[in-house]
Amino acid sequence: MSLEEPEVTAHAAKVGQLLAALNQALFGQEALTELVVTGLLARGHILLEGLPGLGKTELVKALAKTLDLESKRVQFTPDLLPGDITGNPVLQETERGREFVFQQGPLFANLVLADEINRASPKTQSALLEAMQEQRVTVLGTTHPLPSPFFVLATQNPIELEGTYPLPEAQLDRFLFKLEVHRNSVATLEKIVLNREIGVEPVVEKVLSREDLATLTAAVRKIYLPEVVANYIARLVDATHAGSKASAAIKFGASPRAALALASAAKARALMQGRINASFEDVAAVAAPVLVHRILLQYEARIEGRSPGDVVTELLAEVPRQPLAVAPTLKSVES
Numbered sequence: 001m002s003l004e005e006p007e008v009t010a011h012a013a014k015v016g017q018l019l020a021a022l023n024q025a026l027f028g029q030e031a032l033t034e035l036v037v038t039g040l041l042a043r044g045h046i047l048l049e050g051l052p053g054l055g056k057t058e059l060v061k062a063l064a065k066t067l068d069l070e071s072k073r074v075q076f077t078p079d080l081l082p083g084d085i086t087g088n089p090v091l092q093e094t095e096r097g098r099e100f101v102f103q104q105g106p107l108f109a110n111l112v113l114a115d116e117i118n119r120a121s122p123k124t125q126s127a128l129l130e131a132m133q134e135q136r137v138t139v140l141g142t143t144h145p146l147p148s149p150f151f152v153l154a155t156q157n158p159i160e161l162e163g164t165y166p167l168p169e170a171q172l173d174r175f176l177f178k179l180e181v182h183r184n185s186v187a188t189l190e191k192i193v194l195n196r197e198i199g200v201e202p203v204v205e206k207v208l209s210r211e212d213l214a215t216l217t218a219a220v221r222k223i224y225l226p227e228v229v230a231n232y233i234a235r236l237v238d239a240t241h242a243g244s245k246a247s248a249a250i251k252f253g254a255s256p257r258a259a260l261a262l263a264s265a266a267k268a269r270a271l272m273q274g275r276i277n278a279s280f281e282d283v284a285a286v287a288a289p290v291l292v293h294r295i296l297l298q299y300e301a302r303i304e305g306r307s308p309g310d311v312v313t314e315l316l317a318e319v320p321r322q323p324l325a326v327a328p329t330l331k332s333v334e335s
C-alpha cells in the first residue's frame with residue numbers, strides 16, 4: 001500500500017522536529033545530522049569517522065534522548081573481548097542448583113554507541129557481525145534475540161592515528177552509511193564557546209516516541225521506488241565492478257547489499273522531503289555515504305591520491321540516470 005501526499009507531509013514534519021532538536025545539540029553539522037536521520041529511518045547502522053572532539057559521541061547521545069531509546073555505550077579498547085560486548089554465561093545459584101545463566105552485554109539496547117570502534121582488535125570488532133545483520137547474538141551455541149529497534153552507531157578515528165586497527169571488509173559492509181565528521185568553522189566555534197561549557201552536556205528533550213520512530217520507518221518502506229530509479233541503482237552498483245572509466249581505479253566493487261542500501265536510503269530521503277516516491281536525485285544524494293566504504297581502490301589509485309569519494313563522484317558523472325533505450329514514464333521522477 002502506497003502513501004498519500006498528506007500522510008507523507010505529516011511524516012516529514014515530524015522528521016523536521018527531530019532534525020531541529022539534533023541541530024540544537026550539535027552546532028554547525030546540519031548536513032551530517034540529516035544523513036544520520038536518513039540512515040536511521042532506513043533502519044541502517046552508521047559509521048562516523050573524524051578526529052577526536054568533533055561531537056560524534058554527543059550526536060549519538062542526543063539522538064537517543066530525542067527518540068527516548070534505551071542506549072548503551074561501549075568504549076572500544078585493545079583489551080576489549082567479544083564477551084564484553086555480547087555478554088557471557090555466569091555460574092549462579094538457581095532453583096535447579098548451580099548452573100550457567102546468560103548475562104546480557106551492552107549490545108542489548110535499542111541504540112548502541114560503539115565508541116572508537118577501530119581501537120579494538122579485529123576479533124572483537126567481528127563480534128558485532130551477527131548482531132548488525134540478524135539482530136541477535138549467539139553465545140556457546142545459544143541464540144539470544146536483541147531488542148527492536150536495534151541500531152549501531154559507531155565512531156572511529158582516522159586510521160592514521162596511533163592505536164587503530166582497520167575494520168574488516170565484512171564489518172564495513174554492515175554499515176549503511178559511512179559519514180565524515182569535519183571540523184567546525186570559526187562561526188560555529190564561536191557559538192560553541194558562547195553556549196557550551198566543559199563537562200556540561202547540552203539539554204536535549206524527547207521529540208518523538210519509540211512508536212513514532214516505528215511509524216516513520218514503516219512509512220519509508222511504503223515510499224514508491226520507480227522501476228527506472230531501481231534500474232539506475234543497479235547500474236550504478238554494477239559500474240563499481242566494470243563498464244565505467246572509474247571502475248579501473250577499483251579493486252573490489254560494491255556488493256548487492258549496497259544496492260539494497262541505496263534503495264532504502266533514497267526512500268528515506270524522499271519521505272524526509274515530503275515526497276511519495278524516490279527519485280534519481282535521492283539516489284545521487286546518498287550514493288557517496290553508501291558506497292565509499294564498500295569499494296576498495298587499486299594501489300595505483302591510492303598512490304595518485306584518489307579517494308573512494310572521488311571515484312564515487314566520477315561514477316555519478318559517468319552512469320546515465322536514464323537507460324539509453326528507455327524514456328521516463330513518471331512525471332514525479334526528478335531528472
